Amino acid sequence: MTISKPYLTFLISFTLSIIGLIISYLTNWIILIPIFFGLGIPLVNIDQPLKQKIGQTIVIIIVSIAIFIMSILTALSFDFDKYIFPGLLAGLAGVAILGINGLLIKTIKSNFKTIALTFFLSGFSVPFWILMTENILSKQFSIEIERQFGVMFFWMTLTTIGVCLSIKTERTGVIN
Numbered sequence: 137m138t139i140s141k142p143y144l145t146f147l148i149s150f151t152l153s154i155i156g157l158i159i160s161y162l163t164n165w166i167i168l169i170p171i172f173f174g175l176g177i178p179l180v181n182i183d184q185p186l187k188q189k190i191g192q193t194i195v196i197i198i199v200s201i202a203i204f205i206m207s208i209l210t211a212l213s214f215d216f217d218k219y220i221f222p223g224l225l226a227g228l229a230g231v232a233i234l235g236i237n238g239l240l241i242k243t244i245k246s247n248f249k250t251i252a253l254t255f256f257l258s259g260f261s262v263p264f265w266i267l268m269t270e271n272i273l274s275k276q277f278s279i280e281i282e283r284q285f286g287v288m289f290f291w292m293t294l295t296t297i298g299v300c301l302s303i304k305t306e307r308t309g310v311i312n
Contacts, residue, residue, distance in 0.1 A: 142300040149176030174200035230258020254298025
């Protein structure tokens with residue numbers, strides 16, 4: 137039994153996101169989060185010689201770091217509301233992640249539906265997480281790592297799902 141690229145991409149990105157969050161939590165090096173997150177998609181989907189794979193992966197990691205930093209700084213700079221603006225910002229960041237991966241990886245094909253779906257999933261993550269933590273999780277339990285990194289993990293997971301839906305496979309093709 138073989139696992140398809142979209143599922144393998146999700147599993148690897150999910151695992152690397154967890155590893156990055158835990159190491160970041162233990163070391164207080166928040167920069168590790170986008171580094172580990174940026175590794176997952178290219179590791180599975182770049183089918184080129186090792187030298188090119190390393191180069192493209194480094195570019196994707198650098199852009200992922202820039203997207204994280206710009207998103208965090210923008211969110212901290214503007215204090216409009218706690219749902220719509222952060223949701224739009226998270227959606228744009230998710231589309232930017234899809235864009236850089238789609239630009240450098242041949243099997244990732246962006247079209248209107250995959251961009252819209254990634255924007256919706258990524259943008260939905262932050263407002264939903266805020267509502268969930270304020271109304272459900274804060275009453276049930278409160279774990280330090282959940283408060284600090286939960287929203288990032290949820291955003292990375294939903295963004296990865298959006299990217300995975302744009303991966304062209306041999307059997308099914310890209311979502312149309």
